[in-house]
Amino acid sequence: MSDTSTLASTQSAKPPWYRDSAIIKWFSQIAALLVVVGVAIFVATEAKANLDAKNITTSFGFLEINPGFDISEGIDKNPNTGGRALWVGMVNTLRMATVGIVVASILGVLIGIARLSDNWMVHRAASTYIEAVRNIPVVVQILIYAAIFGGLGRLTQDSEFLWGLGAISSKGLSLPRLFASDGFYQWMVFIIIGAIIGWFVRQKRQALQDSTGRITYPNLYWLGVIAAFAAVGWFIHPVFTFFEQIFDAFGNAWDSIPVFVMQFLLAALVVTASARWIRNFLDSKRTPAGLAKLIDDDYFRIIFSALGAIIGLAVIFVVWPGLSSWIINSGADFWHFLADKFDNRTGQPIDGMMPTIVGEGTLLRYGPQGLTMTVWFAALFAGVTVYTSAFIAEIVRGGILAVPKGQTEAAMAVGLTRTQALRQVILPQAFRVSLPPLGNQYLNLTKNTSLGIAVGYADVVNVGGTVLNQTGQALSVIVIWMLFYLGCSLTISIVVNWWNIRLKLVER
Known part of the structure; x- marks a missing residue:
């Protein structure tokens, strides 16, 4: 009897603190945090000591100094401060990433659906597109598009098409521009x-x-x-x-x-x-x-x-x-x-301007009135969009295949056409499965815009590299790069996670 009670008391006894799983878990987490903070402090201290030994000053004062160079395209082609120059590069990167994500998503969905088509020709064409595009490095594709667009021919007065509504040449594509007016x-x-x-x-x-x-x-x-x-x-x-x-x-x-x-x-x-x-x-x-x-x-x-x-x-x-x-x-x-x-402005809300060609002889260029897409923008846009769309197509195809076949049969049973079933039943469920990997592709597209430096597109990496060479503030510029891409990644992740939560099935 005593042996039984002793065994029971031993089994119910609380383990010593150094064997308590909760204490071990807390201690390991706090220790890991202290190690990370300690390593960060050590690296920062060593970096500062090495920079001081070489008389290299690290600061962000260059953000208020005229960088001394022009930018080929953007919201400000002649920035008066380093900070303004970097901001122009950031806007160019965000513009490329935003438009690229939208177009790549549309193209990827269409190709992913075509990949599952019963039509042999459509199916093989989509499969060939995916396999070819995915296996060619994106930087190679960007260079190929740059060579194609750069060989369109010199800009002349005859470069206009559609009765002057646009112009295309080796200097890019110029189209009519709409803009917000006074009202x-x-x-x-x-x-x-x-x-x-x-x-x-x-x-x-x-x-x-x-x-x-x-x-x-x-x-x-x-x-x-x-x-x-x-x-x-x-x-x-x-x-x-x-x-x-x-x-x-x-x-x-x-x-x-x-x-x-x-x-x-x-x-x-x-x-x-x-x-x-x-x-x-x-x-x-x-x-x-x-x-x-x-x-x-x-x-x-x-x-x-x-x-x-x-x-x-x-x-x-x-x-x-x-x-x-x-x-x-x-x-x-x-x-x-x-x-x-709102200062007594009575003009029409939206106005527009037609593209123009200015200059004389061989020094022709597009005027500021039209909406101009440069060769560098077009090459980078086509490269990252087409490349990413191939991966999105496979993700969409996998998402559609993940939808139970009974859903399709039920949609057909209630009289929906193939298109209606795809739009109202299959794709909404497929996107619920596809959204997390789609977020990864959006992140990849945003980061791949940095390859625009290969064709001279003025993104944040290209502009930041020029600022770095002008000022010598390598560490400061790299920190700005890191924070910018971190902000882009977190923003995309937050939006994708929020939408993923919205697409969750609500059960009773």
Whole structure:
């Protein structure tokens, strides 16, 4: 009997602290964090010592100095500071990545569907496209497109086509350009009002469709309301010029906010956000019997949320005390900017210009009136878009094959055509499976835009390399590169993860 009780007490005895799994897990995590921080401090210290030994100063002062060079294309071809030059490169990279992601997605979906076609010719053509494009390095494709576009012929007055609507040559493609004119912002007020009212109309039509089963075209009604408000606003948009006084008042009120009040508001926002996240997280762990037992990972999440609030407070009050002043000044500038856009402007909302060819003899060039796509932009765009679309096509094909065959049979049984079944039943479920790998391809496309340096496209890497050579600030420029691409990667990941959550099946 005593042996049995001794065995039971031994089995129920709490293990020593150095064998407790929770303590071991916490200790290992904290130790790993300290090691990472220690290595980072050591590397930074050694780098600073080596740079000081070679009399190399590292700073970001070059961002305020004239870089002394022009940029071939972008929002500012003659930047007056290094920071402005890098910003032009960033905008060029973002423009390429954004357009490339959209076009590559459309092309990839079409080719992925064609890959599963019952038509032998369509199926083989899609398969050949995918296998050929995927196995040619993207930089080689970019160079091939650059050679093709560069051999289109010299720019002459005869380079125009479609009765002067466009011009194409070895200097690029120039098309008519549309731009926001004087009354654009007043017109946008009508469109925003139409979008809000149209959303309520859409909700009504959707509820009617759900309750009766009758097709009510809710999205079409929503677009119709927006179009109606846009059409009316095109003629009477000057009625909203009174917004100038409203935005001016907002700007003056924003500019009068004391710095300490803004600091208090920012601190309250950070603390409130952290507290609400912790509260919502704990609420998600509640059951009818009460709060469920939290595991170590839950405690880590709560601690990191609180730690994030502490770091935010440190940034507001210690690391960057001028943040509040910057927000006040930027906010006031924003409101005054809007006020200026509503300053008794009565012109049409959107205007356009036709492409022109200027110069004489052999020194012809495209004028600034048209929308010009340079050879370098076209080569990089075609290269990264076509290359990425081949991978997206295979991802879409895999997603479609992952949808149970019974879904297709059920869609056909209720009378849907092949196109309707694909659009309303198969593709929505396929994208739920395909979205995570699609996000990886979007990241790859964004990073592949740096290969534009091979054809002279003025992306952030190309411009940053020139700034680096002009100033010698290699470490600073590389840090800016890292932060920029990190921001792009995190932004794409956040958007893809958010959309992935939206596509989750909601079970009862």
